[in-house]
Ligand SMILES: Nc1ncnc2c1ncn2[C@@H]1O[C@H](COP(=O)(O)OP(=O)(O)O)[C@@H](O)[C@H]1O
């Protein structure tokens with residue numbers, strides 16, 4: 292296997308898998324830690340392991356990431372990629388830094404790069420500061436994220452305390468990156484173990500990939516990973532004729548939209564789709580007292596009759612803040628995730644075959660609830676959001692796991708049309 296990847300959430304995993312398919316390599320996407328009976332990886336392919344470790348306590352995230360690393364290494368991974376969010380989503384304690392550090396220690400890797408930029412989706416790092424479209428990260432809607440609000444745009448400052456022990460974090464800045472792979476290589480050689488990298492367009496990411504092609508451990512978003520296969524091909528380490536293979540066949544049938552993201556873009560997408568399909572809005576406070584607003588009846592009436600509907604946890608920042616103040620951040624999030632996971636199972640029992648899900652944590656909860664253990668990546672609906680084909684006890688199904696911030700306003704309708 293040329294590359295083994297550990298993704299910290301499920302939308303991130305399908306994003307990464309889609310971009311690697313674009314890079315013309317065979318990609319296998321496994322949900323959770325593969326068991327002993329899992330099929331062996333392809334010799335020249337990429338393995339992506341989707342974990343749900345973005346917001347859990349650092350020691351648990353590290354333990355799961357190391358277990359994934361052990362599996363990937365035993366399966367022959369030549370390089371390893373630690374995939375986190377293109378907006379560097381993490382809590383004050385981690386988990387980007389602690390997991391990177393643990394992977395470095397276990398692999399004996401002296402250095403690694405941190406390259407979250409995803410220019411096609413408006414995420415750029417300049418002089419160590421992350422921008423989301425035209426706004427600094429800390430002024431963007433990411434400041435209101437329910438689980439990991441991002442309140443500092445300076446990524447060196449975000450990473451340093453996560454690494455602890457006074458760890459040195461360096462920056463490979465854009466003027467260096469614009470001088471090309473040779474200059475980047477020198478900066479890597481003379482810098483500290485942890486290096487945040489600027490990148491404002493895909494040419495920057497390609498230069499970084501060329502400079503980093505010998506590094507065994509790399510970290511970042513999907514857009515940087517996409518450039519690695521070309522860098523390895525140029526170095527003669529990957530068959531120039533390698534291909535992603537034929538896209539999987541997607542099942543047809545009733546579809547449900549399940550939205551747990553509260554991002555600004557998802558809120559617009561939910562409002563847009565609400566004008567076209569029946570919607571049930573969950574309320575975290577009512578869920579806490581066992582009231583889901585008749586969710587099962589609503590799903591049975593719509594999906595059972597072959598029509599679509601949407602169940603949303605999605606709410607405005609003030610509503611989320613009120614629920615969190617009453618219930619606690621974790622409890623409020625968990626209640627909505629569990630309700631949406633239950634909605635997915637009910638919909639499946641009424642014949643749903645297509646699931647459009649918004650939100651990374653939400654996608655993790657739903658994919659696990661459906662018992663999906665592997666996905667095959669199909670066509671992208673929006674950059675970084677592919678339809679994926681999977682299987683559960685009831686047979687074939689399709690899921691589109693949308694990162695909170697990805698896609699245009701009409702994303703849900705477009706997704707259903709595309710796989711219609
Ligand atoms: N109304 C709500 N009140 C409180 N928390 C909510 C509400 N709706 C959704 N959530 C929680 O917010 C979190 C959103 O995270 P996630 O699904 O990862 O979305 P994103 O992709 O935008 O990061 C989930 O844990 C979800 O359950």
Ligand SMILES: O=C(O)[C@@H](O)C(=O)COP(=O)(O)O
Pocket residue numbers: 300302303304306307375376377378380409512513650651652675693694695696
């Ligand atoms: O890199 C990205 O932006 C995405 O792949 C990602 O990780 C999405 O996370 P959520 O926004 O929590 O869905």
